[in-house]
Amino acid sequence: GDSVTQMEGPVTLSEEAFLTINCTYTATGYPSLFWYVQYPGEGLQLLLKATKADDKGSNKGFEATYRKETTSFHLEKGSVQVSDSAVYFCALRGNTPLVFGKGTRLSVIA
Amino acid sequence: GAVVSQHPSRVICKSGTSVKIECRSLDFQATTMFWYRQFPKQSLMLMATSNEGSKATYEQGVEKDKFLINHASLTLSTLTVTSAHPEDSSFYICSARAFVGNTGELFFGEGSRLTVL
Numbered sequence: 717g718d719s720v721t722q723m724e725g726p727v728t729l730s731e732e733a734f735l736t737i738n739c740t741y742t743a744t745g746y747p748s749l750f751w752y753v754q755y756p757g758e759g760l761q762l763l764l765k766a767t768k769a770d771d772k773g774s775n776k777g778f779e780a781t782y783r784k785e786t787t788s789f790h791l792e793k794g795s796v797q798v799s800d801s802a803v804y805f806c807a808l809r810g811n812t813p814l815v816f817g818k819g820t821r822l823s824v825i826a
Numbered sequence: 827g828a829v830v831s832q833h834p835s836r837v838i839c840k841s842g843t844s845v846k847i848e849c850r851s852l853d854f855q856a857t858t859m860f861w862y863r864q865f866p867k868q869s870l871m872l873m874a875t876s877n878e879g880s881k882a883t884y885e886q887g888v889e890k891d892k893f894l895i896n897h898a899s900l901t902l903s904t905l906t907v908t909s910a911h912p913e914d915s916s917f918y919i920c921s922a923r924a925f926v927g928n929t930g931e932l933f934f935g936e937g938s939r940l941t942v943l
Binding site for chain 2: 720752757758760761762765778805813815817818819822
């Protein structure tokens with residue numbers, strides 16, 4: 717079945733560092749891909765998405781490109797802030813509502 | 827974006843009791859809502875799909891008699907954990923699909939943390 721694998725955390729970075737959180741997927745057909753963010757004490761929020769190969773989703777300085785050849789959707793940000801500290805979930809939607817990765821906790825220190 | 831609200835956000839109960847968690851779509855109607863369970867350091871696992879006016883569809887391995895789901899209106903779905911045990915302690919999250927134009931984006935509630943003593 718469909719599955720998502722993302723790098724395990726926690727990831728600790730200094731403010732203004734470059735962030736990459738790897739995400740790869742297994743799915744039949746052409747799924748849509750998502751990154752969700754869960755800030756402390758809050759529910760999940762959609763961060764960005766891409767619905768077809770080579771699409772780039774972007775929001776709040778974060779970017780991810782749908783790479784079908786490598787079945788990947790890595791999340792990147794050029795300069796992280798303390799306020800980016802959260803848990804990030806990669807997810808896909810194929811024939812099921814949503815399949816999530818295990819989440820990666822990011823801590824950004826000043 | 828659309829707002830989904832869960833209540834209660836935290837609940838502690840004794841083993842053997844039942845607990846009800848509500849999920850409401852505050853500014854849109856949701857014919858379909860989803861219930862997820864999140865274990866510590868684990869992914870969100872889909873438990874069931876709740877359809878307004880009909881029976882919920884449960885994922886494999888989820889006990890439908892244990893986790894009762896009712897979707898009586900277009901803005902409310904409830905999850906009742908019956909005869910709760912400590913192993914039911916978890917973070918339960920609901921989501922609802924709001925259609926904006928032709929896209930159906932999922933919006934998530936804040937989650938409900940259940941602790942069974």
